[in-house]
Amino acid sequence: MPRIFAYIAHKNGVADDSAAELATAARKIDAAASPVAVFTGFGPELETACGSVRDSYVEIWKVAKEALAYPNAELVRKALLDVLPRGCIVLVPHGHFGIDLSPGLSIKMNSAFVSDVVNIEGVEGFGLNLVRQEFGGQASAHVRCDSSCGAVLSIRPGAFKPPETAALNGNVVDKSAQVGALTAKRRFVETIVADAGGVDISKEPVLVSIGRGIQEKDNVAIAQELADAMGAVVSCSRPVVDAKWLEKSRQVGTSGKTVKPKVYLACGISGSFQHLAGIKGNPFLVAINKNPKAPIFQVADIGIVDDILEFLPELTNRIRESVLSVR
Amino acid sequence: MEILVCIRRVPDTSENEIELNTAGNDIKRDDLVYSVNEADNYAVEEALQIVSREGGRVTVVTVGSDEDEEILRREMAMGANQGVLISDDVFSGSDGKGIATILKAYVQKNHYDLILTGVLAEDGAAQVGGMLAAMLDYPFASLVNSIQVVDAKKLKISREIEGGSKEVNEIDLPCVLSIQTGINEPRYVGMKGIRQVASLDIPTLGTSDLGIDAGAVGEAAAKVKRMDYFVPAMGKGAEILQGSREQVIEKLIELMKAKGGLK
Numbered sequence: 054m055p056r057i058f059a060y061i062a063h064k065n066g067v068a069d070d071s072a073a074e075l076a077t078a079a080r081k082i083d084a085a086a087s088p089v090a091v092f093t094g095f096g097p098e099l100e101t102a103c104g105s106v107r108d109s110y111v112e113i114w115k116v117a118k119e120a121l122a123y124p125n126a127e128l129v130r131k132a133l134l135d136v137l138p139r140g141c142i143v144l145v146p147h148g149h150f151g152i153d154l155s156p157g158l159s160i161k162m163n164s165a166f167v168s169d170v171v172n173i174e175g176v177e178g179f180g181l182n183l184v185r186q187e188f189g190g191q192a193s194a195h196v197r198c199d200s201s202c203g204a205v206l207s208i209r210p211g212a213f214k215p216p217e218t219a220a221l222n223g224n225v226v227d228k229s230a231q232v233g234a235l236t237a238k239r240r241f242v243e244t245i246v247a248d249a250g251g252v253d254i255s256k257e258p259v260l261v262s263i264g265r266g267i268q269e270k271d272n273v274a275i276a277q278e279l280a281d282a283m284g285a286v287v288s289c290s291r292p293v294v295d296a297k298w299l300e301k302s303r304q305v306g307t308s309g310k311t312v313k314p315k316v317y318l319a320c321g322i323s324g325s326f327q328h329l330a331g332i333k334g335n336p337f338l339v340a341i342n343k344n345p346k347a348p349i350f351q352v353a354d355i356g357i358v359d360d361i362l363e364f365l366p367e368l369t370n371r372i373r374e375s376v377l378s379v380r
Numbered sequence: 381m382e383i384l385v386c387i388r389r390v391p392d393t394s395e396n397e398i399e400l401n402t403a404g405n406d407i408k409r410d411d412l413v414y415s416v417n418e419a420d421n422y423a424v425e426e427a428l429q430i431v432s433r434e435g436g437r438v439t440v441v442t443v444g445s446d447e448d449e450e451i452l453r454r455e456m457a458m459g460a461n462q463g464v465l466i467s468d469d470v471f472s473g474s475d476g477k478g479i480a481t482i483l484k485a486y487v488q489k490n491h492y493d494l495i496l497t498g499v500l501a502e503d504g505a506a507q508v509g510g511m512l513a514a515m516l517d518y519p520f521a522s523l524v525n526s527i528q529v530v531d532a533k534k535l536k537i538s539r540e541i542e543g544g545s546k547e548v549n550e551i552d553l554p555c556v557l558s559i560q561t562g563i564n565e566p567r568y569v570g571m572k573g574i575r576q577v578a579s580l581d582i583p584t585l586g587t588s589d590l591g592i593d594a595g596a597v598g599e600a601a602a603k604v605k606r607m608d609y610f611v612p613a614m615g616k617g618a619e620i621l622q623g624s625r626e627q628v629i630e631k632l633i634e635l636m637k638a639k640g641g642l643k
Contacts, residue, residue: 156510
């Protein structure tokens, strides 16, 4: 088997949760593998971050360069090309940085690339049997990847469980000297932190969340009326923000907010993994969708197959009536 | 500014429920409604807006078959100056690298300052733009949600990163950017607009026109192959509430009261 390397994303001296998940993915490719964790960065935060994965990796490669202080995919790619052996398998977390780095890295390494891998089902020689999702999670696909010239696999965050093995007490190896001059045609300027918005959905206990199924801007009022009747707040999935029907601050998901409600009503939301990744704390999840095959029904506690544009107003009326009758 | 936008015709998931065929190895394709990939449409709109501010031309290109001409024409109706169809039997079965190889050959025969793609298509791979950039040795940025032209040599762009935050970068031209949905509001295209471009010529280019080595593309060159589609064994799955709408609402209200969603 080719050697397996895991690119570790880290921030403020802490390795991303994906670090341990990549170790699991590596062992699914080769149970006997001793995958190598690769870090790029600079300064004391890099040292701390490298130390933080010693439980999951026997060998930890560190590339410390001032130019790598902020993870610029073009510079990280150059650094990786200088240190990684040809023909290896590189695992990268499939986040915004992985999307920047992985496709180009595979070209420069002349290796195969498979994106957003959710499972590894087996290996036959150099053939990797992988699982991906297409159509926003509505269908899964078996994918065969020829890794005879190496492979870059971007791995979906959360798809692989961290290993339960005992502490490996890994060693950090400094590879900085192997990396040549680093200049890029793309330069990081600044990060603009998201505006919190008027309503902080991350702190709300009950969310009425709408997706593409709301169909048009005027229909957002249907969800707002239900939320008002329930004493809840309206949130949404990405297409609603893309269409400018609600503010970005209302968006739940990897590119929006992470919420931790007690009750989450997903209305007309198909349930892409990017959306689901923003729902934490295991809420009571109710999905209302007219498509009985919507992926959201696989993860919801309660499912209702109905048209939200008809169902929600009736629910609102019934809640209003019951409030009146209690009084 | 000369801008190339790479687009793709895909099953429209907002119009279709994706289902497996009876053999269980592919999706049912007979009744699918196809349209231009959503993110690609945002990319074309962004290109048109840049050209309206800075001057220049927008070309839309797709690698596909005769059926894909309709999306080129649709984007020409939006305002793209030129559509190009790259089509050849030997392209069949190409993986992401194969498609990037074909596009690279086209780009090298022309001159573009800026190349845009949608961030991802129906396969969710988000790969062709980054591969194309690496093949051309152009800089690349993904998930782009704003573009500002600084001067003839560079752009200021922002990328969508976690939690709704933005990462601002300067990037030298020529470059490849993958465009995130929501960057703009794509203009509406009516039937009248499409009729107006119906007679415009769309050239079709193949391997010999582009000097592509047939061995570097298509199924034989593909290191990545989709073997089949399947529906994964469901976990526990939701308990589906049955009954009339009234009954369902009563049950739901009861459940939400028990779980603290209603007082």
